[in-house]
Each structure stands twice: as C-alpha cells, then as structure tokens.
Amino acid sequence: MCRTLLCALLLTAIAAAQSPKYKLGRPATPADTSAVDSFVSPGGKGLPPGRGSASEGRAIYERRCARCHGPDGKGKEEAALVGGQGTLATPKPLKTVGSYWPYATTLFDYIHRAMPFDNPGLLTRDQEYAVAALILHWNGIIGEHDVMDAATLAKVKMPNRDGFTADPRPDTGPTARKEARK
Amino acid sequence: MRSTWKQRLAAIDRRGFLATAGLSAACSQKGEQAADEEPPSQLGAQVSAYGERSPYETAKRLVPDLKRPQIGSTTTPLADTEGILTPSSLHFERHHAGVPPIDPARHTLLIHGMVDRPTVFTLDELKRLPSVSRIHFIECSGNSGREWKAPGAGDVQRGFGLASCSEWTGVPVSLLLEEAGLRRDAKWVLAEGADACKLFRSLPLDKLLRDALVVYAQNGEAIRPSQGYPLRLLVPGFEGNTNVKWLRQLKVVDEPYMAKDETSKYTDLMPDGKARIFTFVMDAKSVITHPSGGRKLSGPGFHEIRGLAWSGRGRIETVEVSTDGGKRWKASMLQEPRLPMAFTRFRMAWEWDGQPVELMSRAIDETGYAQPSREDLAAARGLQSSYHYTGIKAWRITASGEVHSV
Numbered sequence: 001m002c003r004t005l006l007c008a009l010l011l012t013a014i015a016a017a018q019s020p021k022y023k024l025g026r027p028a029t030p031a032d033t034s035a036v037d038s039f040v041s042p043g044g045k046g047l048p049p050g051r052g053s054a055s056e057g058r059a060i061y062e063r064r065c066a067r068c069h070g071p072d073g074k075g076k077e078e079a080a081l082v083g084g085q086g087t088l089a090t091p092k093p094l095k096t097v098g099s100y101w102p103y104a105t106t107l108f109d110y111i112h113r114a115m116p117f118d119n120p121g122l123l124t125r126d127q128e129y130a131v132a133a134l135i136l137h138w139n140g141i142i143g144e145h146d147v148m149d150a151a152t153l154a155k156v157k158m159p160n161r162d163g164f165t166a167d168p169r170p171d172t173g174p175t176a177r178k179e180a181r182k
Numbered sequence: 183m184r185s186t187w188k189q190r191l192a193a194i195d196r197r198g199f200l201a202t203a204g205l206s207a208a209c210s211q212k213g214e215q216a217a218d219e220e221p222p223s224q225l226g227a228q229v230s231a232y233g234e235r236s237p238y239e240t241a242k243r244l245v246p247d248l249k250r251p252q253i254g255s256t257t258t259p260l261a262d263t264e265g266i267l268t269p270s271s272l273h274f275e276r277h278h279a280g281v282p283p284i285d286p287a288r289h290t291l292l293i294h295g296m297v298d299r300p301t302v303f304t305l306d307e308l309k310r311l312p313s314v315s316r317i318h319f320i321e322c323s324g325n326s327g328r329e330w331k332a333p334g335a336g337d338v339q340r341g342f343g344l345a346s347c348s349e350w351t352g353v354p355v356s357l358l359l360e361e362a363g364l365r366r367d368a369k370w371v372l373a374e375g376a377d378a379c380k381l382f383r384s385l386p387l388d389k390l391l392r393d394a395l396v397v398y399a400q401n402g403e404a405i406r407p408s409q410g411y412p413l414r415l416l417v418p419g420f421e422g423n424t425n426v427k428w429l430r431q432l433k434v435v436d437e438p439y440m441a442k443d444e445t446s447k448y449t450d451l452m453p454d455g456k457a458r459i460f461t462f463v464m465d466a467k468s469v470i471t472h473p474s475g476g477r478k479l480s481g482p483g484f485h486e487i488r489g490l491a492w493s494g495r496g497r498i499e500t501v502e503v504s505t506d507g508g509k510r511w512k513a514s515m516l517q518e519p520r521l522p523m524a525f526t527r528f529r530m531a532w533e534w535d536g537q538p539v540e541l542m543s544r545a546i547d548e549t550g551y552a553q554p555s556r557e558d559l560a561a562a563r564g565l566q567s568s569y570h571y572t573g574i575k576a577w578r579i580t581a582s583g584e585v586h587s588v
Contacts, residue, residue, distance in 0.1 A: 028293075088451065106446070114279065164445075164457050
C-alpha cells in the first residue's frame with residue numbers, strides 16, 4: 001500500500017518535471033516539421049526518395065552548375081569540386097569534395113539546401129542525386145552508372161573519411177594538453 | 183588665446199561642414215557681453231524619431247570589393263570604438279547567402295527531434311518567456327586568418343575586425359528544450375537559419391544547455407537584419423558561424439550531422455594532412471587598438487595605450503603589455519566589469535620618448551591560457567589551418583609617430 005502510494009507520488013513528480021511550465025507555443029504538426037526538416041545524417045537518416053547517376057547528372061550540371069564551378073567541376077569563378085587528392089599534407093593543399101569531405105551525405109544535403117547559389121531549391125530530388133553522383137564520379141569515387149539513392153549514398157566511403165581529429169586545444173602555452181604538445 | 187566664432191566657423195567650413203547645433207548651443211550661454219564676438223543664438227536641429235551620429239564621425243565597417251556581395255564579410259572598426267560594446271550598426275557581418283527579408287509576424291521557431299513535445303514558438307511567445315540579457319563577443323573563426331600565411335595585417339580593422347561585442351537579450355536554450363520535453367538520450371542539436379543557403383551547424387547539447395540563448399535583442403533594440411533579425415542563436419565563446427542567424431529550427435539529435443560548414447569549412451588543416459573538426463571555442467586574444475596600425479601619434483609625451491581582450495573560455499584575467507618589443511611585460515589596468523566571454527578593455531599610461539618602439543599585448547584568461555606568439559602557433563599547427571588564429575600582435579612606432587604592423 002505504502003509502496004504504491006510512494007510509486008504514485010514519484011510518478012506525479014516525474015510527470016510534473018516533464019510537463020511544460022509556461023505552456024506557450026503550440027504543438028508542431030507533421031506538416032510543420034516536414035516543411036523545414038531536410039537534414040541528412042552521415043548514416044543516411046533523412047535521405048528522401050529519388051535516384052540518379054553521374055551520366056544522368058551531366059546535363060543538369062552543365063545547365064545549373066558549370067557557370068560557376070567550371071565545365072568539369074575543377075573550379076571557375078567558384079570553388080573546385082573535383083581534384084586535390086593527395087595534396088592535404090603538402091604546402092598547397094586543395095580541399096574539395098573529393099579530397100577533403102568526409103561524407104557523401106554532406107554533398108547531397110548541401111546541394112539541396114544551397115545550390116545553385118543564386119537559385120537554391122531549383123533541382124528535383126532526382127536531379128540532386130544525379131548531380132551529387134556526377135561530382136563523386138569525377139572524383140573517382142563511384143562509377144559513371146552507379147545509382148545514388150537513399151540506400152546507396154550513405155554507403156559511399158569518401159577518400160578523406162578518416163582525415164578528421166577531435167579538438168586537442170589548448171595546444172600552446174602553459175595550459176596546453178600533453179597529448180597536443182607532441 | 184580663444185579663437186573668435188568667425189574663425190571657428192571658417193575652420194569648420196573649410197572642412198566642409200555646416201555650423202552645428204553643438205556650436206550654437208555653446209554660444210548661446212555666453213550672454214550679452216559676448217555679442218560682438220559670438221553669433222546670434224540659433225536654434226539647433228529638431229527632434230528626431232531615430233538617432234543619427236554626428237556628421238563629424240565617420241568610422242565604418244569595411245566593405246571589401248566582392249564578386250558576390252551576398253557572400254562575404256565586413257569588419258568592425260575596433261580602433262574607433264571605446265569601452266566594450268560595439269554599436270549594432272558597426273557589428274561585423276559574415277553572410278553565406280545574403281540577409282533574408284523576414285517578417286517577424288510570420289517567423290517561427292520549431293523545436294523538434296528527440297523531444298516529447300515538438301513545439302512551434304512565435305516571436306511573441308518567445309518574448310513572453312522569462313528573458314535574460316548578457317554581454318558576449320562574437321568572433322568569426324576566420325578573424326585574423328590571413329596572419330597564418332601573410333602576417334602583418336596593416337590595421338586593427340583588417341586584422342581583427344571580424345569580432346564584435348554586444349548585449350544580447352533572449353531566452354535560454356535550456357528553457358526552450360525543457361518546455362519541449364528534452365529526451366535523455368539526446369546529444370546534439372542542429373540549428374538552422376532561414377537564409378537562402380539554410381545554413382546549419384551541429385552543436386553539442388551540453389554546451390547549449392549550459393549557456394546558449396535564443397536572442398531577439400541586441401544593445402537594447404531588436405537585433406539588426408544583418409545579425410539575424412528576428413532571431414539568432416547565441417553560443418557564448420564558440421566560433422561565430424555557430425551563432426546561427428535567422429534561426430528557424432532546433433532539431434535535437436544523437437550525433438553531429440556533418441554540415442558543409444563543419445567539414446569543408448571551419449575545420450583546421452594540420453601539417454600532417456589531418457584536420458581538426460568541431461574546434462568550437464575561440465581562444466584568448468588581444469590587440470592594442472590605440473596606438474595602432476595606420477594611425478599616427480601626434481607627438482612625444484603622454485599617451486594612453488588602449489586595447490581589447492577576450493576569451494571563449496571565460497573571463498580575461500590579465501593583459502600584459504610590452505613597450506620594448508616583448509622583452510619586458512607589465513600588467514595593464516583592466517576595466518570592470520570583466521565578463522566571461524565578453525570584450526574586456528585594457529589600458530596603460532605611457533610616456534612616449536619619441537624613439538621608435540614596438541608595442542605588444544598578451545591576454546591570459548581565467549583558465550590560465552596565455553595568448554601565444556605566432557611562432558608557438560605555427561609550431562603547433564603549421565600554416566595551413568586558416569581559422570582560429572590568436573597570435574600576439576605587435577605595432578611598430580616610427581620616430582615620426584607613424585604606426586605600422588610588424
């Protein structure tokens with residue numbers, strides 16, 4: 001008896017701690033969430049339906065991207081998207097999708113949110129998969145006819161996947177961590 | 183000898199300005215005696231709805247020549263500011279896809295993901311919640327970035343102007359997440375803006391719960407459009423890019439999502455080809471703003487050395503100043519309040535003997551972190567890391583009083 005009472009008290013206490021205190025704001029509907037949630041996790045959570053390959057991406061790239069990133073992705077007015085593998089430890093590192101980016105999901109996510117720079121949101125999901133596939137293909141990471149979709153994109157292993165380390169700072173002066181000093 | 187009003191007016195006219203309200207107000211107090219000498223009293227400028235600074239004041243953000251003016255940055259003229267606050271109109275800018283024109287009545291903040299009650303807040307609702315005001319700097323992690331490869335930024339604005347400090351008002355992120363029923367297994371939060379590139383960053387939940395705010399006001403008024411109007415995330419001490427502007431959603435998740443701006447950009451490349459990721463904290467830094475590069479001392483004698491120091495790890499504990507190129511260091515006077523993760527103003531009285539000298543400052547924060555020399559930084563990180571440059575800055579003063587970068 002005493003135990004159930006205690007239990008009940010505890011449960012109300014937990015419920016109180018978890019219920020909203022100010023009761024402002026309204027519950028979000030699935031429509032609220034789907035209107036803005038396009039996040040893609042490095043493991044592929046959030047990848048939408050759709051598909052595309054490098055060969056299908058060529059025409060879209062020429063029409064929508066080449067103007068700024070060059071006809072072959074090697075950069076023009078804007079950053080190169082291709083090349084640079086093997087340069088990161090040299091005095092002239094070239095950081096591109098192919099040489100530097102750890103995850104292919106980032107490429108797809110970024111094209112969807114931000115490219116083409118002056119008209120983001122212009123491409124269909126199929127076109128986004130296809131253009132991402134083309135940039136991966138130009139970097140020698142996938143084949144020309146490999147299909148990128150919600151199942152395959154997150155499985156692509158980027159050349160610089162293991163190229164990142166945690167923040168070891170402070171790495172100078174009196175408070176420097178021992179392992180950072182080396 | 184006092185100059186007559188005619189001489190003074192002529193001097194002002196030569197500089198291309200009209201007689202101002204200030205001048206005529208001063209004159210009107212002189213009384214009848216001065217009638218020959220002073221102008222007849224004149225009324226000054228009329229009352230106005232929104233203040234303008236004096237036309238004599240011209241400090242501006244530096245707007246570089248950009249091929250796409252929506253992507254780029256402008257710098258704060260720190261050498262023209264006093265105290266610790268940056269006027270909102272001079273707060274540095276860094277945009278990745280322009281400043282979106284947001285109607286506050288239609289802007290909302292969505293909180294979802296690993297919460298029991300996904301919630302949408304309007305701006306009015308956010309303003310009804312318990313609020314806090316705090317003074318914090320924001321510094322772009324690319325501030326002073328050119329010093330890595332080409333040391334010697336000519337002046338404070340070019341070398342340090344991607345940092346500014348304001349009083350921010352808003353709601354603690356912890357309160358908002360608790361209202362939405364934060365789940366215990368949550369670890370990271372994705373914060374996204376409503377600009378054209380929908381910029382987002384992954385941020386560690388523990389930091390957001392500790393001291394981050396969702397802010398709607400800056401220095402007493404609504405935050406400026408270029409600072410995220412109507413809402414921005416304020417993550418004290420973290421690199422500028424994480425203080426997401428035009429904030430429209432916080433999604434609670436269990437891992438970082440590896441945004442373009444936390445992988446391709448804002449990661450620090452080391453000489454071995456590995457890059458440091460999630461280097462959030464802005465380490466302690468300082469710069470002498472007076473005397474400083476591009477300016478000229480009017481002559482030998484008394485000058486007050488003034489500068490700014492800040493640290494993303496907490497309070498500034500000491501700022502040491504050297505007037506002999508780094509041989510001897512002396513603690514400067516620190517203006518109170520010394521707030522954590524805020525600009526701190528330092529000052530030191532100085533007699534300039536007219537000889538060439540080199541001035542330097544070195545900040546030490548409450549964790550004991552001491553601002554390193556450029557050599558120490560380069561030894562630890564090489565020269566390719568682009569971001570998070572904190573090296574000690576030296577200004578050289580020539581015998582004629584000109585101040586140059588070392």
